[in-house]
Amino acid sequence: MSKDKVAKASKLNPGSPSDPAPLGPYYLLGLIARGGMAEVYRARPRDPNAVREPGAPELLAIKVMRPELAREARFVDMFHREGQLAMLLQNRGIVRTMGVGRIEGRHYIAMEYIGGRDLTQVLRRCQKSNLRIPVPHAVYIAARIVEGLDFAHRLVGPDGRQLNIVNRDVSPSNVRLAYSGDVKLLDFGIAQALMKFTSEIGVLKGKFSYMSPEQIRGMPVDARTDVFSTGIILHEMLTTEKLFRGDTEFALMEKVRKAEVDPPSRFNRRVTPELDSIVLRALARDVNDRYQTATELHAHLTQLLDTYRFDPRELREFMRKEFRREFLKEEEERQQSLVAMPLAPRSLGEIEEEPTTAVSRRRPSGNSGEAPAAIPTTIPHRAPQHPEPVGLGSGSGPMPAHTPRAPIGTEPPAMDPVDDDDPGGFWSRLWKRKR
Numbered sequence: 001m002s003k004d005k006v007a008k009a010s011k012l013n014p015g016s017p018s019d020p021a022p023l024g025p026y027y028l029l030g031l032i033a034r035g036g037m038a039e040v041y042r043a044r045p046r047d048p049n050a051v052r053e054p055g056a057p058e059l060l061a062i063k064v065m066r067p068e069l070a071r072e073a074r075f076v077d078m079f080h081r082e083g084q085l086a087m088l089l090q091n092r093g094i095v096r097t098m099g100v101g102r103i104e105g106r107h108y109i110a111m112e113y114i115g116g117r118d119l120t121q122v123l124r125r126c127q128k129s130n131l132r133i134p135v136p137h138a139v140y141i142a143a144r145i146v147e148g149l150d151f152a153h154r155l156v157g158p159d160g161r162q163l164n165i166v167n168r169d170v171s172p173s174n175v176r177l178a179y180s181g182d183v184k185l186l187d188f189g190i191a192q193a194l195m196k197f198t199s200e201i202g203v204l205k206g207k208f209s210y211m212s213p214e215q216i217r218g219m220p221v222d223a224r225t226d227v228f229s230t231g232i233i234l235h236e237m238l239t240t241e242k243l244f245r246g247d248t249e250f251a252l253m254e255k256v257r258k259a260e261v262d263p264p265s266r267f268n269r270r271v272t273p274e275l276d277s278i279v280l281r282a283l284a285r286d287v288n289d290r291y292q293t294a295t296e297l298h299a300h301l302t303q304l305l306d307t308y309r310f311d312p313r314e315l316r317e318f319m320r321k322e323f324r325r326e327f328l329k330e331e332e333e334r335q336q337s338l339v340a341m342p343l344a345p346r347s348l349g350e351i352e353e354e355p356t357t358a359v360s361r362r363r364p365s366g367n368s369g370e371a372p373a374a375i376p377t378t379i380p381h382r383a384p385q386h387p388e389p390v391g392l393g394s395g396s397g398p399m400p401a402h403t404p405r406a407p408i409g410t411e412p413p414a415m416d417p418v419d420d421d422d423p424g425g426f427w428s429r430l431w432k433r434k435r
Contacts, residue, residue, distance in 0.1 A: 012064065012106075014041055017336040019343045022046060024103035026062060026110075029337045037075075038063050042113055044337060057112035058338055060098060065107040076107060083109040085165075088155060093148025095176065095184045115330040116178035117323060119233070123172055125322070126240045135270050136308040137315055138237035143301040144183035145175060145230050150294035153223040166221055170229035171210040172236070179327050181316030208252050209244045213285050216256045224287045227297055231282030238279070239267035259285035274304055 014031035015021030021028045029042040043062040069075045083100030086109070090096065098110040119141070126132055133141075152165045167185070176184040208216065212228035215221050235243050243261065246252030261283045265271040278300050284290040291297040320327050 012039070012041075015342075017042075017333040018340050020044070020337075020340055022342065023062070023106075026060070026103075027342075028062065029059070029340075032061065037069060038065050040064075042337065043110070056098070057096070059113040059334065061111045061113045063109045063111065067106070070107055079107055079109070086111075088157075088163075089152055089165075091148055091151040093144050093151065093183065093185055095186050114176055114178045114182070114184060115327075115334065116176055116180075116182075116319060117326070119172035119175040119177060119237075122177060122322075123236060123240065132240055132268065133237050134314075134318070135238065135268070135275070136305065136310040137318060138234060139275065139301055139305050139308070140310055140312065140315060141175070141177070141183050141237065142230060142234040143298055143305060145170070145185060145233065146227070146294040146298040146301065148185040149223070149226045149230065150298055153226070153294055164222075166223060167226050167229075168215070168221065169207065169210075170226050170233065171207065172233055175233065177315070177319055179316070179319050179323070179330065181312050181314075181319065183315075208249065208256060209242065211256055212287075213257050213259050214287060216253050222287075223294060224290050224292065227282055227291050227294055228284075230294075230297065231279055235261065235264050235279050235283065238264040238271050238275070241267055259283060272304075278304065 012023065012028065013021035015028035016030045023041075023043070025046055026043045027046050029044060032040045032042055034040075041062045041064065043060045044058065045060075065075070065079050080100055083097060086097035087100065095114065096112040098112065100109050102108070122133065149167060149170070152167065155163050155165055157163050170185075174186040176182075176186065178184065210229050210232055212221065212225040215225050232243050235241075244252060244255045246255050261280060263271070263276040264279055265273070265276050278297070281289070282291055282297055291300075
């Protein structure tokens with residue numbers, strides 16, 4: 001069998017919201033993203049009578065390792081080990097992992113599916129529209145990020161020992177803002193695992209701008225590295241400016257090493273001195289001058305948030321307003337995905353390697369002189385349904401004019417979203433693609 005036929009035989013049927021495709025105990029409801037490490041599908045359990053845990057999501061995201069990588073034991077080991085670690089991280093600020101295993105010879109991780117947009121997309125739209133995320137919203141998002149980080153940092157294993165988990169990859173692309181107003185973190189431990197197994201500069205390329213000075217230097221890191229990265233995100237939400245930038249990777253790394261940071265109030269007059277102080281302390285170059293724990297940073301952010309009298313429902317209203325078209329499309333597909341069943345199997349005439357729109361002619365037998373009859377060889381191909389192209393939200397009003405800005409969230413996507421107009425899709429951050 002040729003390589004092309006082997007690849008075709010091993011390819012999953014991705015299904016769609018209106019035509020689910022079975023995969024073990026799940027129905028696949030469309031390909032969300034693809035990359036060098038894995039493909040991610042929207043899914044739901046096949047058994048409608050299965051007992052669901054309280055709070056279990058109706059829809060899932062099934063991450064399936066590429067078959068060619070499954071031939072290497074180190075990648076399989078990494079995949080399952082990190083999936084098992086993610087299952088321990090049961091916190092409202094972290095995307096929930098439901099299961100890890102193997103189906104029909106394919107290694108997979110099942111997670112909750114969250115309709116929404118990642119922070120990179122929101123920031124990009126703010127730049128495009130010359131608007132900002134409202135200050136209270138930014139403080140709330142940062143507080144939820146450090147809440148999830150703090151849980152992971154303090155997590156102990158079954159034997160009671162501290163696991164010393166450090167995310168190492170806190171960036172806007174790994175922060176999910178749900179249409180429900182939720183804020184979720186992704187990718188705990190995955191970046192660490194990739195760096196353990198690979199040394200290619202391409203794995204890290206583009207991530208330098210969200211690293212800490214000690215991380216750039218290759219020094220040992222702890223929870224304070226994640227605090228620094230959270231400070232970068234908060235600074236960028238408040239200013240809509242790329243904090244660390246350079247014409248070359250070396251220049252960028254030097255900027256991060258020096259960690260010379262202007263207070264966000266220089267770019268946004270709505271930032272108070274108290275918020276300036278919080279941001280600058282989180283971004284202190286010396287780890288001893290920084291917040292020593294995510295707990296400490298979270299306490300200061302929530303204390304400040306109380307002065308704004310912020311209601312979390314405001315973030316939900318913000319997301320649904322600024323992404324109205326995408327939200328309505330998401331809701332339509334969600335409702336469809338929950339009830340749709342697989343369509344009837346295709347007829348024999350449809351099963352062809354290369355569908356064609358032409359018709360074949362039946363040749364008359366012998367010399368009967370019958371006119372040839374046109375017989376269709378296929379019906380129109382049903383293309384998988386995918387999310388609409390991403391549109392990004394706005395902030396709280398026009399920004400004062402200043403120097404040109406560098407694009408925010410320019411780290412390379414881990415996976416290519418199915419939609420070509422969505423270069424920063426949420427699920428595309430679930431695996432880091434080799435460049």
